[in-house]
Structure formats: structure tokens, C-alpha cells
Amino acid sequence: MGLRMDNIHAPTVASGPNSTQTNxxxxxxxxxxxxxxxxxxxxxxxxxxxxxxxxxxxxxxxxxxxxxxxxxxxxxxxxxxxxxxxxxxxxxxxxxxxxxxxxxxxxxxxxxxAAPPQPPAPAAVSTSQPAAxxxxxxxxxxxxLEAPFAKVNSVVASSPAATAGLKPGDKITRFGDVDWMNHDKLSKVAQTVQQNEGVAITVKIIRPAATGAAEQRLEVQLMPRHNWGGRGMLGCHLLPL
The missing domain is CATH 1.10.287 (Helix Hairpins)
Structure with a gap:
């Protein structure tokens, strides 16, 4: 039957050094x-x-x-x-x-x-390491500064999200004027959607890399709307990161 555990949801703190020692x-x-x-x-x-x-x-x-x-x-x-x-x-x-x-x-x-303009360097002079x-x-x-703050968990076929090209696994770095600093547990995303029915919203995403490839940073146009055949105005499920 097993033992009942009242504090099972309490995280277990791992021992040993952390990977981020500098703080x-x-x-x-x-x-x-x-x-x-x-x-x-x-x-x-x-x-x-x-x-x-x-x-x-x-x-x-x-x-x-x-x-x-x-x-x-x-x-x-x-x-x-x-x-x-x-x-x-x-x-x-x-x-x-x-x-x-x-x-x-x-x-x-x-x-x-604030710095005064610098004269152009001679073409023969190579860029120093600090300048580089x-x-x-x-x-x-x-x-x-465009850190991801939400992940696309699912996308309904023929929805506004699908039409825009969003895919499960995409990570959102910007949703209109909403970013990682002001999304307020995604409530600002919902507010932006409500205020922009029928208006295209610029959404910046990071798409996970396929095996052996680099991740992609993409920009899509998402137009919230009702009456597309499903629930909500987007047709996708977002999870906060």
C-alpha cells in the first residue's frame, strides 16, 4: 500500500557544489x-x-x-x-x-x-581584443535581454496560433510589449490578447534545435480572434518558465 507522505512536495536539496558559484x-x-x-x-x-x-x-x-x-x-x-x-x-x-x-x-x-566621437582608426590597424x-x-x-518567459505546450490545428506558425516547444521571448520582466505570471499576455482582437501581435520565439543543429530565433505575427472553431482567441496553451 505504501507510506503516506505529508511533505512529499517539499523539494529535496541536493548536496555538493552548485554550477553557479559566483553570485x-x-x-x-x-x-x-x-x-x-x-x-x-x-x-x-x-x-x-x-x-x-x-x-x-x-x-x-x-x-x-x-x-x-x-x-x-x-x-x-x-x-x-x-x-x-x-x-x-x-x-x-x-x-x-x-x-x-x-x-x-x-x-x-x-x-x-557621453563619450566624445572617436576618429576612425586606420584600416591597417587591427581591432584589439578588448574592443572585440x-x-x-x-x-x-x-x-x-530577450530571455524566454513562456513555453508553447500545445497548439490546436487551424487555430490562430497554428496559422502564425507556433509549434509545441517554442519558447516565447516577447509577446507584443510583454517580456520576461513584466509578464506578471502571463497575466499581461492575456491582457494583450484581449486588447488586440483582430490585430496582429509580433511574437518572438526560440525554437528548440533539431539534433546537431542550432536553436532558431524567429518572429511570427499572431492575430487573436474568436470564431476560429475552438476555445479562446489563440488556440494554444502557454506555460510560464
């Missing part, structure tokens, strides 16, 4: 390229852990017990709890890194605007 004051010393690189590492680990939960058919809030309080026999409870426990601090790390990247980018543009790193940080900054 708090230590991050103040990191350059913008270093912050972006650390953000990418954290996101990669979050994606891998999310895949673990997906493989069990659960998310961060799926109940792990039966209606009468016993562990669900169809789930690997220990692995799910350990995975959830790792995801929680990583999400906090990710939010902290994104806030620091945004602050660093604002400072970068303010300094660039700054240029790379500038190119990556806008992409870094």
Missing part, C-alpha cells in the same frame, strides 16, 4: 561578456532540468501524491523533487543575472552617448 557581490566584478556567458550556462542547465521534468510529464507544480496523500506510483518522486530543488535557485540566479546584464547595458549606452570583446557584448546584449 551576490562576486558578480559585481564580472564584465558584460562574462555576465552573458554565465547567463547562458545557467539557462543551459535550466533547459536540461526542464527536460527531466518533461520526461516525467510534470512541471514545478504537478502534484506528486494521490488524492489520499500517498506517493504516485507512476512517478520517480526522488528525481522530481531533486530536480525541482535545483531549478528554484537557478531561476533566482537567472533573474539576478538578467537584471545585472540590463543594468550593465544601460551603463554601456549611457557611457557611449566589447563589440561582441554589444551584438549579444539585445539577444541576452
Amino acid at each position: 551576490g557581490d562576486g558578480r559585481e566584478k564580472l564584465s558584460l561578456p562574462e555576465l552573458i556567458a554565465q547567463k547562458d550556462r545557467v539557462w543551459s542547465e535550466l533547459s536540461a532540468l526542464g527536460s527531466v521534468l518533461d520526461s516525467h510529464g510534470v512541471n514545478m507544480s504537478t502534484p506528486l501524491t494521490t488524492f489520499d496523500g500517498y506517493p504516485r506510483p507512476d512517478l520517480d518522486i526522488a528525481q522530481i523533487r531533486t530536480t525541482r530543488a535545483r531549478i528554484i535557485p537557478l531561476k533566482n540566479d537567472y533573474k539576478d543575472l538578467m537584471a545585472r546584464i540590463e543594468k550593465a547595458m544601460h551603463e554601456h549606452w549611457e557611457n557611449a552617448a 570583446q566589447t563589440a561582441e557584448a554589444t551584438r549579444n546584449s539585445r539577444v541576452a
Whole structure:
């Protein structure tokens, strides 16, 4: 019959070192390229852990017990709890890194605007390594600030979402004016949909890579509407990340 477990939903904190040792004051010393690189590492680990939960058919809030309080026999409870426990601090790390990247980018543009114009360098002079790193940080900054905040869980055939080209697994980085900083648990997405019936909304997504390929960053036009033959105005189910 099994043992009843009252605290089964409490995450199990794994022992041992974390992959993101630099935090708090230590991050103040990191350059913008270093912050972006650390953000990418954290996101990669979050994606891998999310895949673990997906493989069990659960998310961060799926109940792990039966209606009468016993562990669900169809789930690997220990692995799910350990995975959830790792995801929680990583999400906090990710939010902290994104806030620091945004602050660093604002400072970068303010300094660039205040600096006097520089004469063009001779064509024969090669770009120094620090200058190349700054240029790379500038190119990556806008992409870094567009962090995914929702995932497309399912798409109904012939729906507005399907017509726009959304697919299950797509991760949304921007939905109109809504992004990772202001989505408010996706409530702003719902508000944007209600305010734009019959109007195309620009949606930016990251599409997972096929085996051996790089992930794709795409932009689609999604027009919310009623009377398309299904429920809601989109025809897709979104999950917060």
C-alpha cells in the first residue's frame, strides 16, 4: 500500500557544489561578456532540468501524491523533487543575472552617448581584443535581454496560433510589449490578447534545435480572434518558465 507522505512536495536539496558559484557581490566584478556567458550556462542547465521534468510529464507544480496523500506510483518522486530543488535557485540566479546584464547595458549606452566621437582608426590597424570583446557584448546584449518567459505546450490545428506558425516547444521571448520582466505570471499576455482582437501581435520565439543543429530565433505575427472553431482567441496553451 505504501507510506503516506505529508511533505512529499517539499523539494529535496541536493548536496555538493552548485554550477553557479559566483553570485551576490562576486558578480559585481564580472564584465558584460562574462555576465552573458554565465547567463547562458545557467539557462543551459535550466533547459536540461526542464527536460527531466518533461520526461516525467510534470512541471514545478504537478502534484506528486494521490488524492489520499500517498506517493504516485507512476512517478520517480526522488528525481522530481531533486530536480525541482535545483531549478528554484537557478531561476533566482537567472533573474539576478538578467537584471545585472540590463543594468550593465544601460551603463554601456549611457557611457557611449557621453563619450566624445572617436576618429576612425586606420584600416591597417587591427581591432584589439578588448574592443572585440566589447563589440561582441554589444551584438549579444539585445539577444541576452530577450530571455524566454513562456513555453508553447500545445497548439490546436487551424487555430490562430497554428496559422502564425507556433509549434509545441517554442519558447516565447516577447509577446507584443510583454517580456520576461513584466509578464506578471502571463497575466499581461492575456491582457494583450484581449486588447488586440483582430490585430496582429509580433511574437518572438526560440525554437528548440533539431539534433546537431542550432536553436532558431524567429518572429511570427499572431492575430487573436474568436470564431476560429475552438476555445479562446489563440488556440494554444502557454506555460510560464
